Amino acid sequence: MGAIWFWIVAVMLAIYVVLDGFDIGIGFLYPFLGRSEEDRRVMMRSIGPVWDGNEVWLLAGGGTLFFAFPLLYASSFSGFYLPLMIVLWLLIGRGLSIELRAHIDSTVWKAFFDGMFFFSSALLAIFYGAALANVIRGVPVGADNYFFLPLWTNWRVGAHPGILDWYTVIGGVVALTALAVHGALYLAVKAQGDLEERALKCSQIGWIALCVITVVSLIATIDVRPSTLDNYKADPIAFAIPLLVVLSLVGIKWFAARENAIAAFASSSLYLVMMLVGAAVGLYPALLPSSISAASDITIAKALSGSYAIHVGLIWWFFGMLLAAGYFAVSYTMFRGKVPADAEGYGH
Amino acid sequence: MTALLLHRLQFAFTVTYHYLFPQLTMGLALLIVILKTIALKKGDERYHQAARFWAKIFAVNFLLGVVTGIPMEFQFGTNWAEFSRRTGGIIGQPLAMEGVFSFFLESTFLGLFLFGEKRLSKWAHWGAAFMVFVGSWISGFFIIVTDAWMQHPVAYRLLPDGRFMLTSFWELLLNPWAWLQYAHTMCGAVVTASFVMAAVGAFYLLEKRDVEFGKIFVKAGVIAGLISCMVQVFPTGDLQGRYTAKNQPAAIAGMEGLFHSEKGAPMVLIGQPDIEQQRIDNPLVVNKVLSFLIYGTTRAEVKGLDQIPRDQWPSALPLLFYAYHIMAGLGTYFVLLMVVAAAMLWKGVLFRSRWILWPLMLSFPLPYIANTAGWMTAEIGRQPWLVYGLLRTANGYSVHVSAGNALFTLLGFMGIYSVLSILWIVLIYRFIERGPDSVRPSSAPEGFTA
Numbered sequence: 036m037g038a039i040w041f042w043i044v045a046v047m048l049a050i051y052v053v054l055d056g057f058d059i060g061i062g063f064l065y066p067f068l069g070r071s072e073e074d075r076r077v078m079m080r081s082i083g084p085v086w087d088g089n090e091v092w093l094l095a096g097g098g099t100l101f102f103a104f105p106l107l108y109a110s111s112f113s114g115f116y117l118p119l120m121i122v123l124w125l126l127i128g129r130g131l132s133i134e135l136r137a138h139i140d141s142t143v144w145k146a147f148f149d150g151m152f153f154f155s156s157a158l159l160a161i162f163y164g165a166a167l168a169n170v171i172r173g174v175p176v177g178a179d180n181y182f183f184l185p186l187w188t189n190w191r192v193g194a195h196p197g198i199l200d201w202y203t204v205i206g207g208v209v210a211l212t213a214l215a216v217h218g219a220l221y222l223a224v225k226a227q228g229d230l231e232e233r234a235l236k237c238s239q240i241g242w243i244a245l246c247v248i249t250v251v252s253l254i255a256t257i258d259v260r261p262s263t264l265d266n267y268k269a270d271p272i273a274f275a276i277p278l279l280v281v282l283s284l285v286g287i288k289w290f291a292a293r294e295n296a297i298a299a300f301a302s303s304s305l306y307l308v309m310m311l312v313g314a315a316v317g318l319y320p321a322l323l324p325s326s327i328s329a330a331s332d333i334t335i336a337k338a339l340s341g342s343y344a345i346h347v348g349l350i351w352w353f354f355g356m357l358l359a360a361g362y363f364a365v366s367y368t369m370f371r372g373k374v375p376a377d378a379e380g381y382g383h
Numbered sequence: 384m385t386a387l388l389l390h391r392l393q394f395a396f397t398v399t400y401h402y403l404f405p406q407l408t409m410g411l412a413l414l415i416v417i418l419k420t421i422a423l424k425k426g427d428e429r430y431h432q433a434a435r436f437w438a439k440i441f442a443v444n445f446l447l448g449v450v451t452g453i454p455m456e457f458q459f460g461t462n463w464a465e466f467s468r469r470t471g472g473i474i475g476q477p478l479a480m481e482g483v484f485s486f487f488l489e490s491t492f493l494g495l496f497l498f499g500e501k502r503l504s505k506w507a508h509w510g511a512a513f514m515v516f517v518g519s520w521i522s523g524f525f526i527i528v529t530d531a532w533m534q535h536p537v538a539y540r541l542l543p544d545g546r547f548m549l550t551s552f553w554e555l556l557l558n559p560w561a562w563l564q565y566a567h568t569m570c571g572a573v574v575t576a577s578f579v580m581a582a583v584g585a586f587y588l589l590e591k592r593d594v595e596f597g598k599i600f601v602k603a604g605v606i607a608g609l610i611s612c613m614v615q616v617f618p619t620g621d622l623q624g625r626y627t628a629k630n631q632p633a634a635i636a637g638m639e640g641l642f643h644s645e646k647g648a649p650m651v652l653i654g655q656p657d658i659e660q661q662r663i664d665n666p667l668v669v670n671k672v673l674s675f676l677i678y679g680t681t682r683a684e685v686k687g688l689d690q691i692p693r694d695q696w697p698s699a700l701p702l703l704f705y706a707y708h709i710m711a712g713l714g715t716y717f718v719l720l721m722v723v724a725a726a727m728l729w730k731g732v733l734f735r736s737r738w739i740l741w742p743l744m745l746s747f748p749l750p751y752i753a754n755t756a757g758w759m760t761a762e763i764g765r766q767p768w769l770v771y772g773l774l775r776t777a778n779g780y781s782v783h784v785s786a787g788n789a790l791f792t793l794l795g796f797m798g799i800y801s802v803l804s805i806l807w808i809v810l811i812y813r814f815i816e817r818g819p820d821s822v823r824p825s826s827a828p829e830g831f832t833a
Binding site: 182356 | 450457460464465468472476480499502781782784785788799803
């Protein structure tokens, strides 16, 4: 049962990253690809009707984490207090900038929210990447199952790291690069003409950076936490995961070069999922490794809720997911295809 | 300022601020469905336009509810880690269900409702509005289930390490406290929306502009307001009050300022509680009414604070007393105002009676205050317990998050939320100032030039 809920939470997180990931990616690329007012409107309209639903995966996933693994929720959220709070503030800024930009026809108003959109999206990507890197690196979980990390200490990975050290910064860069490529490809799917071309070209440039930083991050991970490979060595079928990461990178390049934006976007989605799955496999069954001692790791066994709760939860969760799948099918079908030249029916 | 106080202040501040938005969202969602139903049944285009106008306000309000609501879900973990560790197996369920069921529902259909009017049939668009209403009311339900469990724990087993284990899913959802609290809370949201709608209508009538819409908004607001204000007092307020008296005697004693147990206890209408001397200064009382209201007989004894151990008294007694009295006092005023306005509506003189339109216009902030005061009553009344009778507030916060960190983020929230307030006021004012005729169906917000 613990394994089931581990993978449920992991999958919900992965879906969040794939969906809100392109919202964030477009936010980061906003000043670079959005050269004209028309460009910026198209970029906004490409995510306008769907961004809020995408963001809900974070809440649904967080809530699920809360009830399935309350100890992990309590420990990690209080331990990562400041970065989490900053993420909350960035989410506020991001949401406001998407929804309020078009409300007043003023250069100053739009420029303000354009800036907020870029700034909050870029930092969200970096914080998310750093957060995952923190989980992989491990944190000083004590005997009482809690910890607290300041934002930074000496930028070194050691007994007393901060949230930000050289390893987690790499994690932030990976996330930013990956989501930028992801967002560019989504935009290529939704945009037309010149913007579509530039989005594709942007994804090609980003792809090079992504390949480099992916390799760097994998090497860094093995250096910082060699035990990541334990599950892989025990079950070599797991090496299919890094293989799929490579394949997905190849796919991005291959399809983008042939201007097949949809397939390239699918490959980018696969990349994100496989990187996350790879991290999950490296961690399992630990949820949050302790840098003090392995005995203090927060594991599935330690954190799992009571048996009745997780069994009954599976029932409503299953129905909920069916419904959610239905809503998403409706939503994405309704707003499928290229973003039209006028705003009709898209707001923003 | 201790860490405990700062964690409490931050949660109290952020949740109070957040709830300013959903109360209007949930109430307005219902009123918009009603407007659209009338529009479809009567074939009256003005009601369609009215719904479109309120949808604009709804959208901004909904957004602010979302961005201020996300911090709430995470704040259990960040600032109340020990509470979360212990109770997550139970209250994590309704919170997760809120995300999985209502948030997906709301966000999907909100997009369709706001932007899809032209590409949907009239009834499909009504359906989208209806689903937004359902989604938001389901959201409210799951939050209430969570708070109701804290007020009146059910369906649990307590383990030696302090964790609560869920023993029955349905008992959790069917907690009687939850249903009473839900009825009273949702009715309170309809009160807010009714007053806001009536206020905008009254403004237009007083200003002698958009008169047709002014009449529609006043009529809808007053009718919905009359029903919701009365139901809020009786039966929902009465039922919740009596249930609280049975299950949280300390809360009732604190709310009513009853220091000493009494048979035929009086109801204090107003006064200043003096904790040190254990009395109410210069009280205005109505004899025997409290006993009657709670137990149905003037001979019943109401338990006073004297029968409750000092370390189980709600910690902020004067605040509890005033929160309750402000809520009840305003609630009384609401009923009076709406009864008078409804009578005049019935007589056909409301729309030209400036002396009643003025209070209708000016009263719209008061339901916000009443709803807030009501929540303060509930949450302060529960003190010193976080989970009533089982876990003290002082034992639930994140001990590793220092006072300095908590204050830093509290100040951050205060700053950001101040900016949000200004944005909200500016945007809502613009919609009202431009009026219902300036809204075009399902197009981009004002300012868009294709």
